[in-house]
Structures are given as C-alpha cells and as structure tokens.
Amino acid sequence: MHTTLLATLLVVCDRLAVMYAEEQAEDKIQESLGLGARPDVDIAGFPFVTQVVGQNIDQVDLTMPDVAADKVSLAEVHARAEDIRIVGDLPTSIQGAVVERMDGDVLLSFDDLNRELGASQIKFTNAGPGDVRIAGSLPVAERTVSVQAEARVERRGDRAVSTTVEDIRIVVPGLFTYRPGKDPARSGLYLHPEAAARISHEAARAKDLLALPSVVERLGIPRSRIDQALRDEQELSRLTGSPRFLQQLSEVNLVDLVVDHPWLLEKAGIDPDLVGSLLKMKPPELSDRLSLSFELPKSMPGNIRLRDIVVKSEGIRADLTGTGLTLGGS
Template sequence: MRTTPHRITTRHDDPPRYQDEHRPHQPQSPRHQGVNPRRAETDTPPQGNPYDELAALAGHPLDEFLHEEPDSAEEDWAPPNHRRGSRRRNRFAGLSVAAKSVVLLLVAAALLFLGDRWALLYTEHEAAAKLKDSMHLSAAPEVDIDGFPFLTQALDDRLDTVHITVPDVAADRVSLAKVSTTASDVKINNSLLDFKGAEIGAMNGEVLLSFDDLNRELGASQVTFTGHGRDQVLARGTLPVAGHDLKVAAEARIRRSGDHGISTQIGGMRLDIGDLATYRPGTGPGEGLHLSRKSAADIREETKKVKALFAVPEVVERLGVPKSAVRAALHSESKMAELTGSPRFVKGLMKVNLIDAAMGHPWLLKKIGLDPALLDGLSELTKPELADRLSLGFQLPKLPGAGDVRLQDVKVEQDGIRVRLEGSGLTFGK
C-alpha cells in the first residue's frame, strides 16, 4: 500500500471533522466572545487527545482504492452499425472523370481487339476448309493472314498477305512433303460472315520433295537418296532380284520439265551380285552382266571353270583367243597355264557379257558360281524399268479454278529437292 506523508500543523482554519462528529458540543465561555477566533486558536493550546487529531489528518486507508477518477476521453454512445463491412467499397466511384474515361477506353480497346482476333481465326478456318475441299486434300492446310487490324481488311473484302502451307500433296508416284506459298492481293468473295472463296492476285512459294519421304515411299527397293551437288541425287541400297538382294547404285540428274514438273535422268545404274559379277542394264558395250576383277582372277586359277568358258564359242570369240590355242590348252596343262597366265586374259574375261553367252548355254552361270535364276530376273530388269524405279520426277497437281502456277527453279539440297513456284490469277471456292 502506498502511503502519503502528511504535514502536521498546529493551525487549523476549520475545526477537525473528527472532533465535530465525536466530541460533545461545549458552549463557549463568555470570556472568549468577541475575541479573534484565529488568534484564540493559535494562542489556546489544543484540547483533547492528540492522536485523534493525527488520525483525522491521515484520512481513511481505503479512500485511494474506492475513489473513481472520471474518464475525460469517453466518447458519446452511438448505436452499432451492423452493415459496415458487409458490402465492398465501390472503388470506381472514387475515380476522377479522366480516370474513368481511360478505363472505359481500355475496356473498349480490349473488346475490339478480341473481336478482331475472332474474325481473323474464323476467316482462316473457313479458308483452310475451302482449300481442303477444292484440292481434295487429306488434311486441311495452314492459313495465316497478316496485317492488323484484320477487320479493316475484311470490311474492304481484300487481304494484303496470306501464308498457306499444304503438307503431303500427292504428285504422281511421290508425295510433296510441303508446299509453302505466300499470296498477295487476295479478294474475298461475298463477305466475312459468308465466306465462299477468294481470288489471288499473285503468289510465290516453294515445294519440298523430302529425301526422307522418298526413302519411305520408295522403300520397297530399300534405296536411299542423298543430295550430291546442285542438281544431282545419289541412290544407294539393295534391290531384290530372283531371291537375291543385289546392291544397287545410280545417279539421278534433276531438271525442270516444262512449267509444271521436274524430270530425272538416271545414269550410272549398277547392280552388284556380291563380289562375283556386276550387272548394268542396257545393250551397250559396257552394259550387261560382267565378271568382277576378283572373280575373273579367281576363275583363271581354276581349270574347270576355264574349260567351261572355252566350251562356249561366243566366249572364245569375245576373248580373242585363236581356236588352235584353245584346243592346245584343253589338252595340255602347261598350255592352259601359259594361256591364262597372261594379264590380257583377265581383262578380256571381264569384257565378256555373260547374259549373251548364257542365253544359249544356261548351265554356264552355274559352272562359274552364279545362280542361273538370275538370268531371267536380270533379263526382265530392263534399263527403262530400273530407271522408273529410281525416278524422282513429278508433275504439280492441277489447281482448281482459274490461274496458273509455274516452276521457276529446281535445286538439290541436303534435305531434299526444293522447287520455287510463281503464280497469278488463282481462284478457289465459289
């Protein structure tokens, strides 16, 4: 408990409250009437018990706790607002007129942008569908329209630039991997919401004949194509003939054929029958079925095979060996070794066309180690037929409607044959 010190004074302006309440009233004596009360109080010694006066001055010990100080900051009472916080504040109402105008402009611009993009996507979709139906494509092409905003072009029924990509276009026996074109000055028929077709003022683009697609489409012969120079393509692989897989090699020269296609000139065709012989289709001096150098050198060391060759007059005549020398070699081993040991014998043997020799003597191929069934298979594999298997030529498909598309340039690249296109006055749809 906190105690408050009090100063004890001997002067009292007012009589102690304790004395008023507990001391009995005593009348004043006549001699004190008319005398100054303050002086009388000072001059007169205190009466009664002094401890009672000290207790009166100290006050009650519980007064400090029972006393309640007034609250000067107390607010006036008001009824509770139950609607506060139940509704969000309208922030837009607090904006200025200029700020509201900016917000409205932004909202309007966003709506116009979305509408423009929707109209663009709709037109691209409809154009792709019309192209697919008109060209009888298996899949819809990709159509991309340039320019922003699009609605200003659509209202004029004319588009500045349109990019069209058509994949997998059939062209004769091959498929064009991709046809990419850029059309300009495109006029829309009817209107945007009733799209029927278009007229293309000018068009340019390119065609890609992919080697990967060629290898897959012409894969029955297991032949792969690779670029070699600006206008040359090499073909390498295997070709099944009469139950044997013969190694095939050829060269194709790529050229433009007119305004609508390309042609391939096949040359250097060769089929290797292991390391025994090589077949070149045709009837020229170096064409036909010929022994390889290794095979001719091995036959020279085997007397039975040499005698089998000497038994065919066509072979002896092509070798340029006199008949007397042949008869002597057939009866004498030393004469045989002397005749076949000459370097000219191997070279002469490699020049013999075994197709001509085996026509009248089918057993000859078997004697020298070749399957006689190859004779029939190679005979059917003529030069035009083999060239057609390796041909890469194609013609552009006829486009619907009016106009014309022309080939401008043909170039062999690493990934395929690329052709540049130009066209004008094209139409599609109605």
C-alpha cells in the first residue's frame, strides 16, 4: 500500500511539474513571438522529471490562436515540436529552447476573412482545392454594386500565400455586367436583357442605336435590313422586338462605345456616372481590394517555412515545417 501511495505521489508531482513548465513555456512563447493571445502548450512524455534532468523534451504540441499575418489574422497555428533542448534550468529558470524539428499547419478561416475584410461586404467561400470564390458588394459612385470573382491561391516563397484574383464581374441587376481588363474576349460592358429591352421597345431609342455603324457591325445584322427598319416603323418593331435581337444586343461589348456615346447608357436607364466610375477602376486596384494574401509574422523564427497550400470548406490551410528553431534567449 505504501508503494502504491508513493507511486501515486510521484505521478502527481510529475504532472504538477508538467503543468508548471507548460505555463512557463506559454509565457515565454507569447513574449518572444509578440502574440496577442496566450498560446496553449502541451508537453508530452512520461515521466517528465526525467526529461527535466536531461534538459531535453521529447515532444511539445503548440496551438496559437489569432496570429496577426499582414492585414488578416490566422485563426489557428498548430505545431508539433520534437527533440527540444531546453536552455536554462527547469522548471524555474527557462531562458529559451532549441527545436530540432517542427511540423504543423496554419488556417486562414473564411469566417475571419469575412469579418476582417467585411467593410466591403465581401464573402469568401471554397471553390476547389486551390480556388476561392468571392461574392458580395462594393460601394461605387454612391451606389452599391454586386461583385463576383475567383482567386487562385498559391505559395509565394517560403513564408507567404498570394492570391491571383481573376474573372472579376461587377453586376448591377437588371442593367449591366462589367468585366474589367484588356482581354476583349473576357472583358467589357454588357447590357442585361432588361436594359436591352428598354432600348428596343421604344422606336426613337432603337433608331438612335441602329444609326451607329459600330453597333450595327457588332450586331451582325445585314445593312440592308437595318436600312429598311430605319425607314419602316413596322419593320423596326419586328426587328427590335424579336428575342434574337435582344440576345444579340446583350452580347455586344459597349465598353468603348459608351465613352463616345454616353447617351446610350441613359437610353438604357443606366447612370453614366456609375459606369464612368467603374471604368476608372483598374483591375489591379480591384484585385487588391479583393485580395486575401497573407504572410507569416516576422516575429516567428525565420526558418519556419510554408509548404502545401489547400483551400478547404473552413478556409485556407498551409503546412508548416522547420528545423533548428530557436525561441527565447537561446
């Protein structure tokens, strides 16, 4: 019985020593990395006292919440350190530690992104293993417009994640869709069917539109039929009232035409100031407003590296790896 009691006391003392050492390690890590929130340290292995005597810890699991990473915060940083050499006297005078090997992962959660970048009411969701879907709204010319885009997530160097924002679409429901960019096959200003119908259903508006050679050329309608429609109201009504004409008009890129003929917008019920403000917004500017790139904090040891990047339902995860890490005054 005395042997059992003694063994129990040794186990309790060992666990108390572990708890004390974990608290000391948490304080030291929070201080050395400049963390806003206290990390959680879990020292593995038994007996702990034996490891103390040898000043070498077999394994430590570390969780750090809300780590600042550029303009966003990493929701979680998990790390498992192995073969840790303690610098100083355990358990009361720890100066630092040298970690021979470390593996872990970081999470940039969509919930945090939606909250931290939510001033523009933008939402980020999973669009595949390496892609993020972006949807929400932006204020433009005292109006709120819808924005849709996709971001390709990639590793930049060993310590940063970058996003390439593509296929940006700014949508004003019932009026138009604007795709910024220089590629004529992917960019431009396109009327929605409702806006095209407003032009085609009023003879005066339709005639003004068909009087522009550049529009007629893009519509792909024979010149002879256009001339006939401009002379004959019934033919004009048949032409512009057909579903085929509305589809053709909705497929015409008006981005350069509206610069020379701003009245086109007014006839479609579109505010020219709104379109003018959108045309001034360049793709790099829009991409920066939608970017969710991040970089590991400079306070983290320099030889911690990011590896595989993957987009999951909860956010962007990246693997961490490192060797020969020094913490504290080691």
